[in-house]
Amino acid sequence: MGYLSCNAESAIATCDPYNWDLKRKPRTGTKPNKPFKVRHFFYDELVVATNGFSAESFLGKGSHGSVYKAVLDNGKLIAAVKKTKLLIPTTSNFHNHNSGCTNCTSCTSPAENEIEILSRVQNPRLVNLIGFGSDSKDTKLIVVEYMPNGSLFDLLHSTSRPPAWTRRVRFALQVAKAVQALHSSNPPVIHRDIKSSNVLIDQDWNARLGDFGLALRGHVEDVRVKCTPPAGTLGYLDPGYLAPGDLSAKSDVFSFGILLLEIISGRNAIDLNYSPPSVVDWAVPIIKRGDFAGICDRRVGPPADPVVMRQLAVLAARCVRSTAEKRPAMTEVVECLKVVRKMVQAPPIWNNFRRRVRCVDDTRPLIGHQEIYDGSEEVVKVTRVSSRRNRKVSSVPGVEYGTRGLISGDRVGRSKSIGSFDEITKVGPDCSQIPVGERKTRAGVTVKMAAVNSKLIKSRSMSVLHSPRLVHNKKRFVFEFGRRAAADDSDLEERGMSKLVISLDEKSEKEMLEKPLVSI
Numbered sequence: 001m002g003y004l005s006c007n008a009e010s011a012i013a014t015c016d017p018y019n020w021d022l023k024r025k026p027r028t029g030t031k032p033n034k035p036f037k038v039r040h041f042f043y044d045e046l047v048v049a050t051n052g053f054s055a056e057s058f059l060g061k062g063s064h065g066s067v068y069k070a071v072l073d074n075g076k077l078i079a080a081v082k083k084t085k086l087l088i089p090t091t092s093n094f095h096n097h098n099s100g101c102t103n104c105t106s107c108t109s110p111a112e113n114e115i116e117i118l119s120r121v122q123n124p125r126l127v128n129l130i131g132f133g134s135d136s137k138d139t140k141l142i143v144v145e146y147m148p149n150g151s152l153f154d155l156l157h158s159t160s161r162p163p164a165w166t167r168r169v170r171f172a173l174q175v176a177k178a179v180q181a182l183h184s185s186n187p188p189v190i191h192r193d194i195k196s197s198n199v200l201i202d203q204d205w206n207a208r209l210g211d212f213g214l215a216l217r218g219h220v221e222d223v224r225v226k227c228t229p230p231a232g233t234l235g236y237l238d239p240g241y242l243a244p245g246d247l248s249a250k251s252d253v254f255s256f257g258i259l260l261l262e263i264i265s266g267r268n269a270i271d272l273n274y275s276p277p278s279v280v281d282w283a284v285p286i287i288k289r290g291d292f293a294g295i296c297d298r299r300v301g302p303p304a305d306p307v308v309m310r311q312l313a314v315l316a317a318r319c320v321r322s323t324a325e326k327r328p329a330m331t332e333v334v335e336c337l338k339v340v341r342k343m344v345q346a347p348p349i350w351n352n353f354r355r356r357v358r359c360v361d362d363t364r365p366l367i368g369h370q371e372i373y374d375g376s377e378e379v380v381k382v383t384r385v386s387s388r389r390n391r392k393v394s395s396v397p398g399v400e401y402g403t404r405g406l407i408s409g410d411r412v413g414r415s416k417s418i419g420s421f422d423e424i425t426k427v428g429p430d431c432s433q434i435p436v437g438e439r440k441t442r443a444g445v446t447v448k449m450a451a452v453n454s455k456l457i458k459s460r461s462m463s464v465l466h467s468p469r470l471v472h473n474k475k476r477f478v479f480e481f482g483r484r485a486a487a488d489d490s491d492l493e494e495r496g497m498s499k500l501v502i503s504l505d506e507k508s509e510k511e512m513l514e515k516p517l518v519s520i
């Protein structure tokens, strides 16, 4: 490839050896990613920096080579150096050699591929490229940002201190943002090897996605994408990705779903100690039963707010759907995880309250995670009568879903449905399954409705704003619970709501803060 014997500047210029960017018609709205400065290191420089690739500098070994810690620029720059052998052309690794194909990633080494892609894509959520070097023979050296806190795989599967839920959700969101950034770059990048050992933890304990050896940069219709044979890691690989033409960004969504199941359960993608050994075959039937806590990592137990567990489990199950088109896009995954992050950070009382207010506000715009957030369980009309003890639930077969969620009568109603899983049935808050039917509204729109299972006995109060406990003029009380929930108004603004101030007398405020009004 062009950059093998040139300095950094010309390396950048030749990092698009097939002139994809020139051949491609510009897409409206997005500018192609510009290459940025990539340093060229002399081999000897990297030998010194890694202390001769010594055992003390050794960080780990992957399928494509070994990784060493390097101290560069007189100690000012700590980096990781991946030392790999260049691909020696053979008929077996040039899959299409006889037919003259020279464009696919199997015809370039993972190291070359990684340099080419990372020299175009840079993001704080990725393990970014610093530079590269090579010896006079066949060794390629990739210099990337050093991640001092190991991999997510080590964190999840090390027995000592498994991460708590707040951290797990944060990691999941950070990886989702990394994948989203790749998918939305121009042209898009499909990583093809999302897994916990490729998620590294930086000095600030943020998750970063690395290892772009198998990544593909280009639109699905591009010849390079179309002729590259399937690749990935067993256990994370999209089962529908059997031929080059099957590849889409949704294959990454599948692998991310497996990673999310791994984060939730703390078990390996493939683990022979379980039956079935595949995490997806093990977890999805449990999620189908509505036993969301059944897949949580027993070492940490379920999160304080059960809705967090449900949201994560349902999201993971949606990502690993067998039909690629039915999987959510990474943008939706990110939006959903943002909601879960807020929930996991806030005390359950706050979440209960927020959920109620969310239902009150039916004017907010439909956002991506609605299907997940509001899509999980009962369709009931809840009548709140003065106190928690007097909560009544009535199943109302005629309650209708509009395109934006539940449309109820003049009382505030609330709908949650798991969304249109192909495999997953709707479940109630007591984890009972609810038969789902369809019905036409007066406007002729086909809507889903649920006949509420007889086991469905708990209600969610929706009528916060009608509560007689909200007494005016004693004490102004911003419903975000200010310091307690550590939430801010941007959360409201995000949902198209103006700041909502309600008033409570002191007794009510105390009660509200101390005891959850709703148990889910």
Ligand SMILES: Nc1ncnc2c1ncn2[C@@H]1O[C@H](COP(=O)(O)OP(=O)(O)OP(=O)(O)O)[C@@H](O)[C@H]1O
Pocket (backbone or CB within 6 Å): 059, 060, 061, 062, 063, 064, 065, 066, 067, 080, 082, 127, 144, 145, 146, 147, 148, 150, 151, 197, 198, 200, 210, 211
């Ligand atoms: N940037 C980095 N900073 C610190 N350690 C790293 C870095 N990159 C890799 N490592 C360490 O080196 C090990 C090997 O990494 P590498 O990416 O080569 O392989 P892998 O992801 O573990 O496996 P595979 O090559 O099969 O995907 C990792 O497990 C990690 O511990």
